[in-house]
Amino acid sequence: MSAIPVSPIAVPWHLPSRGRVAMLSLITGESAIFTIFVVAYIYYIGKSLWGPTPQQVLDIPIFNTICLLSSSVTIWLAEREIDRGKMRGFAAWWALTIALGAIFIVGTGIEWHKLIYADGLTIRTNLFGTTFYSLVGLHATHVVVGLIGLSLILLFTLTGHVREEHSERIQVFALYWHFVDAVWVVVFTVVYIVGR
């Protein structure tokens, strides 16, 4: 057998949770992707050679934003419930989170429908169209991925597969959702406030 120094002494030995470390790493990487898209958006503000311009066509999606940001609160409440072992409360808050996220996505869909069919702005119209649909679309993609994850977890909760002891994993997943919300704050500021 190998000659490894094995010692029975019980030194306290704490390591960070690998799930949390991995999710934070993923968030770091994702932040870099968003940074590039945000920089491109900011750089190209006002550089379109022809219209339509953001001032002409963009409306501030206040209701959408409120929904998405409050979903961060509801998911936090859900985390607290599962931490206390209250699975019914967890499922309720979790379902509300999904509903709020879904409202956001539907709202984005309505906004895009108006932009495409009423204002004639598509991804190939001008630089504004290209950067707008890319940045907002990249974020929306993340929301959709998040919603799929959230729904799966809800499904497994209702079938009884997600239990109290999975609290840690739920919190790790919730980190992702908080990140998606935080990115929206940046996207919202850049697209609807600075760029308009």
Add this chain to the structure above:
Amino acid sequence: MKLRKREHGAKAIRVISLPALCFFAMAARAAWADGPEATPSIFAPASTPASNILDLSWFVLAITGGIFVSVGGLLAYAVIRYRARATDDDSEPPQIYGSTQVELAWTVIPILIVVVLFLTTARIIFAIQDAPKPQVALDVTVVGHQYWWEFRYPKLGIVTANELHVPVSTRLEPKPTFLHLLSADVDHSFWVPQLAGKTDLIPNHPNDTWIDPYHTGVYVGQCAQFCGVEHAKMLLRVYVDTPEEFDAWVKQQQRPGEQDASVAAGRHVFETEACTNCHRITGTAAAGTFGPDLTHLASRTTIASGAARNTAENLHAWIEDPDHFKPGALMPAMQLNEEQINELVAYLNTLH
């Protein structure tokens, strides 16, 4: 453990000192050169930006050379001195884990070197890049196209291609040339090593650079940013003329295209075939801008952006099949018959 007697270290030193010697020998040889050379060496400058850069280069080479000799020497010494020997016993050498003083020293010294290098570099950056443009300066707009150069002299009303003519600039009579760099398609880079460092030609991003060549002659260079299939044959020639030569050249280039009745057949071919879609000859119906201006084609030494000498045979071959010299060039083979090509070449040869 088994020990080795051979001295790999000494062998390594012999191997490494050779390139270093070659390096300084070649650099020194090149530095003595004066005026234009067939080899566009950065060690044979003929213009202020290039010679300022070379002076800076010598300074940097001296510092980096010093670092190389001292650190490389330490490394070589350590490798030879501390090799395991046949006479050694099996004991391990003393374990040393580090030393704060030593490490502080070899952190501070590089910082000082960086400060010196940075300040020297910054001075030259500002001297070249922010040099004021004198009143007498000649303006040339350079437009990069896929695999050829367009030169426009806005104040003189001249448009030409691939061969840039500029006046010599002397200390008593400075006449620098300021180049405004544009691109019609993809990225290119203007580089004549003996005259100045390179500057890119980027669509939608105009750049500027300048030269003030102080020796007459022909300086060669080429596109230095990969621009597609025939990037390798996007060659560049800069003719540095005496003031008299330059004035004569300007007068000649300002004339409209030659109208020689003896080659009217060739001119007819040119005007009735698709040539006019891309090329321009002032005084004729040809007004295309996609290809080089041919008004004074015969006054140029080369064709196809330097890919061939401007002779009747080469011109014939080029028109018949551009891929012969430049496979992938954007000029199509025009499918003319032998007689048409001969007439066309005769006509083009009169365009002085």
Add this chain to the structure above:
Amino acid sequence: MADQTLPIAGTVDVTPPRRSTAMLLEWLHGWVVTVDHKRLGILYLVYGIFFLLVAGAEAIAIRIQLAWPGMHFLSPELYNEMFTMHGTTMVFLVGMTIIFGFANYLVPLMIGARDMAFPRLNAFSFWMTAFGGLLIYYSFIGGFGLYGMGAAPDVGWWAYAPLTAKAFSPGHATDYWALALIVAGFGTLGTAINVIATTLSMRCRGMTLLRMPLFVWLMLVTSGLTLITITPLTAAQIMLVIDRYLGGHFFDTQAGGSAVVWMHFFWIFGHPEVYVLVMPAFGIASEIIPVFSRKAIFGYPAMVAASVGIAFVSLGVWAHHMFTVGMTSVGNAFFVLSTMLVGIPTGIKIFNWVATIWGGKIRFATPMLFCLGFLFQFLIAGLTGIMLSVAPWNWQLHNSYFVIAHFHYVLVGAIVFNVFAGIYYWYPKVTGRMLSETLGKWHFWLFFIGFHVTFDTMHFVGFLGMPRSIYTYEPDRGWNHLNFIISMGGMIQAIAVLIFAWNLVHSYLKGKKAGNDPWDAWTLEWAVPSPPPVYNFAADPVVHSRRPLWDLKHPEDPDWKYEA
């Protein structure tokens, strides 16, 4: 397989079941479905070495074409495809896979863990990367659809806009390039996350951060850097794909888009990428040099600090690839300074390695020879890097063969040399057999000589004004003989690499048995059998210093007495 099992020695049968008929299939199946970090590490390495041979062959084709002016060995189109594929392959399919191969195999063993933090993510990442490589090589068949076979990407591995636009690069070759790199990029991202989680969360008892072997430290830093540098490339590639497929205008200069923005995005990835590749190589050197000098690494904390320092500074130097693009003089000066600053932590590392050798008893086994070659070449690469950071001189040297020489000094002279060193050093651990020292010495000396013949000479043609990416050159430029010498050096290197490949195969079958610890080394991987069992450690190890096996071999004078 569950990701965390704790088998006890003796109860786990690691010998594969022997069934004569379906053995080959079962063996293959075992490799395809494996989630064992050691097997995935081997897959990465085999994959990387295979593409090393492919991209090496491309380099040889390039050098034959350039051996003499006016050669017709390759058409201009094919030449452009060759240098694009050579660069792309070497960076993404060779460099990245080999470093992550080493990381996969060694990090868990070195920190006393039984596997990576996420074994299934690990397998997923490998297959993503592998698929990316196959996708980009498929372009040789599918680049122009059925109408024009054999159209690989030909826009350079830097793929500057707007040459990559539909108008200038029709067909699908550029799409393959962008999509393959996005796919491989996700694989890389997964592995980077995995390495970080493993080093932070899977260490055995006593393996504090400041007791981790330097290789592990450098992989941690590299993975952190990967997270924030591969992702900008992915973002930029997504933009390129949007431009090409959906008619977007990110890099469309006709619609107000900017070619320079692509350059910034590309080099924000591209420059740190060099450090992503070179830091694991530093890690390999930091393991091998002490063992063959018989001394502890000099200034361990400084080495760690310098690595982290390099990673940070490397994020702020990208535009030194863009001195000729026409930035303001102040912008140029800023990037001169930030680039020169990299020299300081890098210098610290070189000095520490020399100090490690100093006072030792150096054994010139093949791994050490390659590491010494690395030290010498990396010194020169650093100095030519300083020359290139001097913006005015860079205006001359940029895109010339001097630059090619400089970065090959880093990528070959430093990284490939250390990769070879690492393979000679850990091959016994992986296979249980030693690589032949005789062939190893031949490999080293031929490769060393070939390397210097090729790349030393390249500096000079650069000085003489020869730009990169040209498929041929004028015969009157004075570059003919030098180019011929460069090409000859390439042939010598090719012979050396073939010897290496033969050595890998030959020693696997006939090599000397290695035993657990053939080099008398000090890190945990040498405590387990060669090759290690699936579970690595029969019982969780406990460490008290940076060199647990030194403590074991020298109980009278253990390391932990001296480490702060």
